[in-house]
Amino acid sequence: MSTASVIGGGPAGLIAAEGLARAGVAVTVYEHMPAVGRKFLLAGHGGLNITHTEDRDRMLARYGASADRIAPMLEVFGPADLRDWCAGLGEPTFVGSSGRVFPRAFRATPLLRAWLARLAALGVRIETRQRWTGWTDQPGGLRFTGPDDHVTEAADDVAIFALGGASWPRLGSDGGWVDPFRDRGVTVTPLRPANVGVRVAWTDTFADRFEGTPLKHVGLTVRGQDAPPVRGDAMVTRTGLEGGPVYAIGAAIRAALDADGPGVLEVDLRPDLTVETLTDRLRNRRPKDSGSNWLRRTIGLDPVAIALVRESSGGAMPSDAAEMAELVKAVPVVLTATMPIARAISTAGGIAWSEVDEALMLPALPGTFVAGEMLDWEAPTGGYLLQASFSTGVFAAQGALAWLARDAAR
Secondary structure, eight states, rough: OOOOEOOOOSSHHHHHHHHHHTOOOEEEESSSSSSOOOHHHHHTOOOOOEOOSOOHHHHHTGGGGHHHHHHHHHEEEHHHHHHHHHHHTTTTTEETSSEEETTSSSSSSHHHHHHHHHHHHHEEEEESSSSEEEOOSSEEEEEEEEEGGEEEEEEEEEEOOOOOOSSSSTTOOTTHHHHHHHHTTEEEEEEEEEEEOOOEEEEEEEEHHHHTTTEEEEEEEEEEEOSSEEEEEEEEEEEESSSHHHHHTHHHHHHHHSSOOOOOOEEOTTSSHHHOOOOHHHTOHHHHOOOOHHHHHHHOOOOHHHHHHHHTTOOOOSSSSHHHHHHSEEEEEEEEEEOOGGGGGGEEEEEOOGSSSSBBBBBTTEEEEEOOGGGOHHHHHHSSHHHHHHHHHHHHHHHHHHHHHHHHHH
16 A cells, blocks of 8 residues: 655645545645644634635636646636535535635534544544654655654655645744755745735824724725736724735735835725716815815715825825825825734745646655645635645645556556
């Protein structure tokens, strides 16, 4: 019987283990935390958004520069397959109003519990509190450090690494795998925070009053980036901005921060109205209207939006209707940084696509495959992260099975 090591007990690793075990491979999953699936469980706290129902082309676009590499993996295990898989575990899914897909229980716990029972029935062995620390001199040999610094070694026919990125390190994804892979000559693009908030140096007055207040129905763009605005609600925090539309333009934000000068986020407070329409409405200013009343009465801005206009103007708002309309359509918010990677939902960067073949194997380490966030891709929230994690895990397992078959035929 062929044997396999799966290093990492998140969705990518567990689905890879399932695929191998179904094919008759003896699988051991190594996880350095006390239990598998910890980040998966966290993702389910607010409702487990496991995938999305939008069409293939729109979904692929969410993966940006990695779309062409992710495409064959979504063909092998796409949203419909993931929904069928959930149903097979006793957790049928439903589609929310935005097209996002959730399990019936709306949480990860029942799904993970049923999944672990299935893996146990397939004979998958799970070893927890085992941190992978590198390779041994033996071909295919892996070294693990357990409790009390006890070192164990394993040498299976294939290995699939699914150790995640570096976000939420307290749940297991700490990026500790980067240096050992680089030491083996594998190119790893630096890990950076993705789906993360941004830092803004608000005045104390603004932060004190509006911390925790959403900017509703706004459009966000990064100055200098040729892309349509991303719409949604952005949350004002004490130190900046959070929320879906901020996360969705994370790559553009990082590019702006990497360039010379500050990054500037432009906030369209009225994305459904043109500058011309806003100008016409703003011309109806009453002589006694304050600036706040003017914006509230003519174009319906709420207090946080009005305060953002004032914040961007240094307290002195424009009085000319056309000038104010231009500002409302692109309120400049100067970004100083992203929040740290430990505060991120996911990670950008990872093992470069050039380092893996079409089956997700590392040619530099024959019989070694990679899945999940260890690879250099990113996507916004909305089910895309989990979908690609599952898809790459299934794909890596299929690649490993093909490798075992070729090895057996030699």
